[in-house]
Amino acid sequence: xxxxxxxxxxxxxxxxxxxxxxxxxxxxxxxxxxxxxxxxxxxxxxxxxxxxxxxxxxxxxxxxxxxxxxxxxxxxxxxxxxxxxxxxxxxxxxxxxxxxxxxxxxxxxxxxxxxxxxxxxxxxxxxxxxxxxxxxxxxxxxxxxxxxxxxxxxxxxxxxxxxxxxxxxxxxxxxxxxxxxxxxxxxxxxxxxxxxxxxxxxxxxxxxxxxxxxxxxxxxxxxxxxxxxxxxxxxxxxxxxxxxxxxxxxxxxxxxxxxxxxxxxxxxxxxx
Numbered sequence: 334x335x336x337x338x339x340x341x342x343x344x345x346x347x348x349x350x351x352x353x354x355x356x357x358x359x360x361x362x363x364x365x366x367x368x369x370x371x372x373x374x375x376x377x378x379x380x381x382x383x384x385x386x387x388x389x390x391x392x393x394x395x396x397x398x399x400x401x402x403x404x405x406x407x408x409x410x411x412x413x414x415x416x417x418x419x420x421x422x423x424x425x426x427x428x429x430x431x432x433x434x435x436x437x438x439x440x441x442x443x444x445x446x447x448x449x450x451x452x453x454x455x456x457x458x459x460x461x462x463x464x465x466x467x468x469x470x471x472x473x474x475x476x477x478x479x480x481x482x483x484x485x486x487x488x489x490x491x492x493x494x495x496x497x498x499x500x501x502x503x504x505x506x507x508x509x510x511x512x513x514x515x516x517x518x519x520x521x522x523x524x525x526x527x528x529x530x531x532x533x534x535x536x537x538x539x540x541x542x543x544x545x546x547x548x549x550x551x552x553x554x555x556x557x558x559x560x561x562x563x564x565x566x567x568x569x570x571x572x573x574x575x576x577x578x579x580x581x582x583x584x585x586x587x588x589x590x591x592x593x594x595x596x597x598x599x600x601x602x603x604x605x
Contacts, residue, residue, distance in 0.1 A: 343506075346471055347422025348430065350414050350508045353442035355388045355463055356455065386455050387411050388436045388465065395434040401468065401505065401531045402433050406524040409517060413509030415442060415463040426471060433466035433505075468535075469504040505532045 343349050388410035395402040415436075423430065439460035511517070517525045 345422070346426050346428045346469065347419035347424075348428070348467070348469060348506065349417050349419075350506070351417050351442070352445045353414055354445050355410060355413050355415055355436055355440055355442055355465065355508070356386050357388045357437055357440045357460075386457075388413060388440055388463075390434045390436070390465065394437065396432055399431060399433060399468065401535050402466075402528070405527055405531075408434070408512060408524045408528065410436070410465055410509055410512060411517065412511045413465060413507075414445070416465065416467055416506060416508045418464070429470040431468040431470075432464060433468055435465055436463040438462050465509070466505070466507045469506055470501055471504070472501050503536060505536060 339350065390408040390410055392405065392407060395405055397403045418430065422428075437460070439457070440463045441458040441460050442463070443454045512525050513529055518529070
C-alpha cells in the first residue's frame with residue numbers, strides 16, 4: 334500500500350482515512366465492461382470483468398441534497414477505504430462534515446495488504462454502514478502547529494484566529510483513488526467522471542455549474558446480483574419486446590378487421 338501522507342493534514346481535523354479496504358456482500362458483485370478488449374474489424378469489443386465484492390454505491394446511498402452527488406448514477410468503490418471521524422476533535426477544530434455517500438449496511442473491512450485477496454477476505458462478515466466520501470468545511474487555524482508537531486496550548490484557537498480570523502475552506506475527501514483511474518472514468522457508467530468534474534467545480538467555481546450538470550439524465554443501476562437467466566430475459570425483452578409488441582398489435586388489428594368484414598358481408602347477404 335502507498336501512504337498518501339495525509340495524516341498530518343487530516344488528524345487535527347478529527348478525520349482520517351483508515352488503512353483498510355471496504356468490502357460488501359457478494360450479492361452486490363458487479364460486472365464492469367472495460368475498453369481495450371477484442372478487435373472485430375473497425376469495432377473494439379468491451380471486455381466484461383467480474384469485480385470482487387467491493388462496494389457499489391447506488392444513487393440511493395448518495396446525499397441528494399448536495400449538488401456534488403445529486404443526480405449521479407452508481408459508482409464503483411474499487412479498493413477503497415472507509416473514512417473515520419473523531420467527534421471531539423472535529424468539534425474542537427470547528428469542522429463541519431457533510432456526508433456525500435456511504436456503503437450499504439452489509440459492508441465490512443479487511444486490512445490493506447500488498448498481496449492478492451484470499452478466499453477468507455471475500456467471505457461475508459457482520460457488516461455496518463461505512464462513510465466513503467465527505468465534504469469538509471474548516472478553518473485554516475485548525476492546522477496551526479500541526480506540521481511542526483508542537484503542542485498546542487489551551488488558547489491555540491484564539492491565537493491562530495488573530496492571524497486568520499474566520500477564514501474557512503472546503504475539502505472533498507474520498508477514501509479511494511482507484512475510482513478516478515482511466516478504466517473507471519471511461520467504463521464506470523459515467524458517474525466517476527461527473528463526480529470528478531463536480532468536485533473540481535464545487536471547490537473552484539462554486540455550485541452553479543454543478544447544479545446544471547446534475548440535471549442530465551441519470552442511468553439507474555439494478556440492485557443486487559442478477560442471475561444469468563434474468564440477464565437473458567431482460568436482453569431478450571429489450572431486443573425482441575418492441576417488435577413482438579407491434580407484431581401482436583398488427584395481428585389483433587387484422588383479426589378485428591376481418592371479423593368486421595365478415596359481419597358486414599353476413600348482414601349484406603341477409604338484407605339481399
